Amino acid sequence: MAHHCYDIAEFLLLTFTILLSNSVKITSREALEIGNRVDRSWTPHNTPPNCSTPTPPPPPPPPKCSTPSPPPPPPKCSTPSPPPPPPPPKCSTPSPPPPPPKCSTPPPPPPTCPKPSPLSLDLDPCLFVDIRIYRAYKVIQQFKVNITSDEQNITNSWVGADVCGNYTGFYCDNPPDNKSAIALAAIDFNGFKLGAASVSEFISQLKDLAFFHANSNNFGGTITADVAKLPYLYELDLSNNKLTGSFPLDILNVVNLTFLDIRFNSFVGSVPFDLFNLQKLPKLEVLFLNNNNFSLQIPDSIGQTSVKYLTLANNQLTGGIPRSIGNLSNTLVEVLLLNNQLSGCLPYEIGLLERATVFDVGNNWLTGPLPCSLGCLKSVEQLNFAGNYLYGHIPEVVCQLGNLLNLSLSDNYFTWVGPACEELIWKGVLDARKNCIPGRPLQRSPEECFHFFSKPLQCHHWPWYDYIPCNDDWASAPSNGPSPASNGPSPASNGNGPSPASNGPSPAYSPLFKQRS
Template sequence: MAGRAALLALLLALAAPAPAASQPAAVDPRPSWAFPNARLRAAYVALQAWRRTAIFSDPANFTANWSGPDVCGYNGVFCAAHPTDGRVRVVAGLDLNHADIAGYIPASLPEGLPDLALLHLNSNRFCGVLPDTFSHLRLLHELDISNNRFVGGFPEVVLSLPSLRYLDLRFNDFEGAIPPKLFDRPLDAIFLNSNRLTRPIPPNLGSSPASVVVLAHNRLGGCIPPSIGRMAETLNEIVLIDDELTGCVPPQVGLLRKVTVFDVSGNHLQGPLPGSVAGLAAVEQLDVAGNLFEGPVPATICSLQSLKNFTYEDNFFSSRPGCPAATADGRWNCIPGAPAQRPPAQCAAAAAHPFDCSKAQCQATPPTTRRPGGRTPPAPHRSPLPHHMPPRRTPPTPPPPSSPTPSHLPPPPPTYSESPKSSIPPSTSPPSSHGASPPSSSSSPPTEHPGYVLPPLTPPPPPTTPPGHHAPVPGTPSSPPSSSWSPPQGGGGKLPFPPVHGVAYSSPPPPPSGDKLPFPPVYGVAYSSPPPPSKPYN
């Protein structure tokens, strides 16, 4: 009888609900420790809680010296005088780029570090979603969480940050729609490429003051919004590679007189290439390859004085002008007398069913059908091709971010005049990745930039060789430049290099294994960014 009672008690114990997991206890510093101010004490608590409860793996021991009250001496932690009270030092920057740390961002981290102006977590293994407490980061100017494992919908909490100017979310697993509010924010650089984003580009794209917009390698579908023409005074580079775009290129692109890179390759764009491209007076890289364009290559291409690379292979163009810019490419089209063209039957099928851009619908309701793999593809917003239309060549699948794809060599590092542990570097507008001057409207720091003390900056020189259409073969990184610079050893304090705000997306690959960078990380070179998938600028 006693045995049955004991067994019953055991079963009841197993069936009873487990007590709710308690929140991790606060990490209180030792009473003997003296902190310069309450903000640094709160930063200590937040960083210790992060390290002890939300960082699961730190194979390089990046956070090994995160102990003791000297928070400003921690690896990757940078302090500066508070912008409104210069007598108070605060944690103004957190840079864990390439640390290969696994974990997540707890809600307590932004709460304990409300004075951050830059947050760089590039190339780690952070996962989960961004907590809503990011709204505490009212001074955050640069957010780079690229090349991680973040998931969920677009993190709309970042759109509530009043000081944010540089947003880099590329190489993650964000999914769903791009919120229209993104293009209403005063962002100077937007990098969303290589996620799982779907739904068409919001029609208010043209409301954005950004100089660089990269949305490549998503499943957006839909058209290029005609409002893009309103970006004429600010847009310098736009990259929409492999986004399943449909419809026609709007003639308003001809208003983008300051654009140096316009890349819409690897989509399903149709109709003629508008003659208004003659308005792209500053364009250097114009890539429309891998689409369904038809008709003649506009003769106005020959008038583009800055054009260095015009790529239009793998389309259905039927003629081209004789200038070198147009004759240097053009394979796999329908151009009589040109080499390596499509079979006549394919060209005849395309010519028999020309696409009418006047009937193209820009924004349409996405379908509810699903493809294998769980993603919902966007609806094709164009008239269906005839059944005998030859299939397009599928764009190549981009390699993973870890595949190095080098670009131009970085310029020499700038010099600084600040005293140790006194300030963070400036976050000025992004220079062009192709050496051209940025738009004049964004040539100075934004007025809402956090008022930390900024040291002078020597701008980087332009690259010696402009990147072409074809990227170097992955796996063959260029030799690092010779330099007497040596990487910072341990400790934190002042930033030993400028932040990556405004970095060119044609950046060199992450450094090889080891704790030393093969080259000095400098302003205007995205040392912290993952390499592009297939081209120097996507």
């Protein structure tokens, strides 16, 4: 067995050698013969021969090749499940960003403003001399848009930033709350004939306004409550416009008001009681309400006002002249009550108005005699009682007033004039036409006079009509008619002098009384 293994090994070694040397080519037949020779020398019953040639050591047995273990089977593939989402972050209120660092470097100066364009309507505030002027500019531009008529092209100048210098009708000054500032202080639109549906909203937005005059324009609407919020407003003139409604009561809250002119409009209703309340309007000096449609009576509070110039003319006021008017003896300068429907007798308290220069109650329904107290009007220049139902004699003390320039008594029923009054007629100072004065030209007819005196004529407080309070005396002129009614107070009751003599009718009355009898 060992010999057989050796031969096989020898054969394999020889074959490997031949193949390597490439010197002998062995056919398949030769290889077979060699193999047969080798096989015939080995029998299983023979012992190995005693070989003289040393047997080479057997080649090392081939290594036991273990079959490599197959690779592990690939894992069974399945659709991997998605990883679980990360847990949401814990929400907390973010801390506010840190404040910006304080800059130590001062801010740069404002840029130089460019020259304003005259056509620009939205200008930079730095173009104006004061921020107050810039605010007024915006109000003016809005009002300009609302102007409906401008016959004189006034608004053409309302362009650019120079409100104080170039805008027609606008005036600037230092406001009371800041003497270093510049503000729009006054507006004068008198005679501009501007038209707008309303002007009150425009006025109320100009917070520094102290003076607004807009006589003879075409502004409508009324005066609203916002006007009363202007702290510096003291003059308001909206005369000769198209304002309507009742008296604007909100004006009574303009505490600094000294001048109010709303004449020549279409206001209606009564004149409010508080208009003459000194506590409401303590500084009011000028009050012009004429040429409206005010009605009802003049309030008795007229004696509480500080007004110097009072005009209620050309309305539809009724009733008498309040006796409290005498309380204005130290203030009232001009009183115009003409062209109303005032009635009753003239109160003798009119004669207490020692500072009055003008007193006009022409064209009303007043009656009775002229009170001799009018002789105390030392400053009066104009007296108008024309167009009423006054009668009796014309007091000489009135015709002797030193400053009198015009005394109009026409269209009444006076019956007598003295020498001083005759002189004024001759000078053209006294107009006594269309009365019942015998011997004077241009008088009423006797029939007209008779018809008037055929009616009862009586005034309250008759004794006072001959009393001259500035002299504490009684007039020596003839009495004004029959004995007074007993319901009037006697002068002695107030310590003003003795009771007047109970004189008979004036001689001028004699022919008339004969006709009446």
